Amino acid sequence: MRRARRAGAAGGASLDDAREVMRRCDVLAGISSMDGGIERVYLSPEHARANAQVAEWMGAAGMRPWQDAAGNARGSYPGATPDAPVLLLGSHLDTVPDAGRYDGILGVMIAIAVVRRLHANGVRLPFALEVLGFADEEGVRFGRTLLGSCAVAGTWDPAWLDLEDADGVTMREALAAFGLDPDAVGEAALDPATLVGYLEAHIEQGPLLLDAGHPLGVVSGIMGAKRFDLTMEGAAGHAGGVPMRHRRDALLGAAQTALAVERVALARGVVGTVGQMTVGPGAANVIPGRADFSLDVRAATDADRDKAWEEIRAHAVEAAGERRLAFTERLRHEARATSSERRLSEAVEAGVTAATGDAEPMELLSKAGHDAMAIASLTPYAMLFVRNGNGGVSHHPDEVVSVEDVALAIDAFEAAVLAAAQRVQDGLSA
């Protein structure tokens, strides 16, 4: 096998491929449940339509498209031999509410573009390729993230079937309505013995590549995250009648806690976010008796993350004590910090160097969670980040990438796949 065509240096063909990737991101942005914005959640009609569209593109790229038992869109591209192992390529197709059009989607489109090139050039590799368009990474509908990749990783928990969406529909009911067998979701799982690893391209959901002036970056690992449902309970009361010193205002306890999250995160170099807040009873002339709010905290190591949470909790308990509120916590989600695999990362690094000419590509730690986190328990992973063109804006309609950066990303991702093939060829199987 050749070392690879130097796809890089962003030739006209690469720009054409990138324009097609951008166009496809636009097409998927139009498959939305939200008027004037993008929202596509697990097991929705839009999920089905997106899978059908992606299957069409996979077929045109020389893959056999199929949908697995969890609703993931998958496409298989054979290797040089029938018993070749499989290298997985992918990202997710679902979105948050009022999303940008690249988060997740871009990585799936880049993977398809790479397979299309290989197919067009008649290239067969020492491994088969499988492109995965994961059906749920964001966890919007059922409050549990990474559903699609967990199913593939074999860590699907049948207890999740009882989770309910905001309308009280259980995941079991939603799977059945989507045409899937709720009790067969586990069949989406892959056998690790058949796998080479997993490569994922993703838009950076932060500003680091932009600030440093690099179009592409190599991900060294993904931060550990914990997500909590927090509650402050005090006493509702009349907004006029109850003197300030008599109050047990739950919102003020939550507000203090949200500000403490920011202070602790800045002091400790971690990230912490209160993204949800609901206040009850919720009238302008009634003192809040209850505030429910979320906390998302992430750090480079699980220990750093847990220390930050302990400190945040201490502030919450103190605020509750001062204000005579009851503070309660519930862990909703936990993701351990993971590291990318060295040899696969070297392949991505080689790909970036081939595409950009940069001998020492920038390395980043991802603070955002990715499907690779779930896949890490199945097979080694590495990730390529594509520069976010808008200061790191993500989970927002203003999320942007440039066509030039996407062209480099396609070249780099192809080169990474070829570099991994070279390593397998050389007997350095990951």
Add this chain to the structure above:
Amino acid sequence: MRRARRAGAAGGASLDDAREVMRRCDVLAGISSMDGGIERVYLSPEHARANAQVAEWMGAAGMRPWQDAAGNARGSYPGATPDAPVLLLGSHLDTVPDAGRYDGILGVMIAIAVVRRLHANGVRLPFALEVLGFADEEGVRFGRTLLGSCAVAGTWDPAWLDLEDADGVTMREALAAFGLDPDAVGEAALDPATLVGYLEAHIEQGPLLLDAGHPLGVVSGIMGAKRFDLTMEGAAGHAGGVPMRHRRDALLGAAQTALAVERVALARGVVGTVGQMTVGPGAANVIPGRADFSLDVRAATDADRDKAWEEIRAHAVEAAGERRLAFTERLRHEARATSSERRLSEAVEAGVTAATGDAEPMELLSKAGHDAMAIASLTPYAMLFVRNGNGGVSHHPDEVVSVEDVALAIDAFEAAVLAAAQRVQDGLSA
């Protein structure tokens, strides 16, 4: 006319009347749109049922019950002569969500109990009495308070017909569905030339009577209030990807403002409340790009209130500046501070003295708004406060009064009506 039977000293008959008032408050608590709690809003099916129940009690008390063009429950008890002026007695029958059972309701039930006594004793006064059960004081459904009393006061604004409830139903549509003519609401207005004044009994929505050990109090006036819709707009973004220092987190700006409200209120001796807060996009892993929140600020004088608001606004603008947020404000509601009328208040004071033996009844300034605020533009008012048995808890299911205090309140309210009659008799018409 006799100076009055000394109903006071809480005899057995008074306690029986009080028990019946408590029972009626329980009956109305059962007319609710909320499972396991009390909620009764303007022009709802529960409003119609409550009016029907109140009409039955009014009829049994010797009044002619009727419903006016705004949906207020009214009952007329004739005076000694056909052309006698009218003394209004009343409070409101609507509630906040998850309300207590006495706020408003208690005052209407006390007024009916007083008329029932007069009727039972064959007493005719130099003025007619009209009991008003106002249909909307809390403003829950359409976000505009005092709708019932404004209609009676002649300050109903036809523009309100276009206000929408949370389901997008306009007030015009709701009035028609309730069986009322939206264009005839103004006909509920009374002619001030026919009126003696307005007396209202109400549970204290604060702890001052309880703290001071008084069952009853005389209201000297009602604080001025302003209510605002406030918004902080920043930028949504990924809760992991965006570094803390890059964020424009709208919730944190709102949290700082809510805490500033408390600091300013404590420092200035006013009251301020953030009772509503909604955050968008509203996912645990998305930085809030927008926070909408309410502010309710009240003070003894309009000037004090406006100074407090200016200071709160300065804090909000500063927080927005630091965080690169856009801060916007909208005045939703304004009520000027009002004073009760001296001679009517003397009648209430005489009533409290007659009932409790307390020669110098406690005087209070109401921080809560009441129907009397709207009626003040029509005719002079005075108010009786009944001790809140639970530290001032109101707008909450734990709101409590004792049957003994209610017995004293009925005696005092009756004595106040009789004292007002004596003054009219003596030619000291209010």
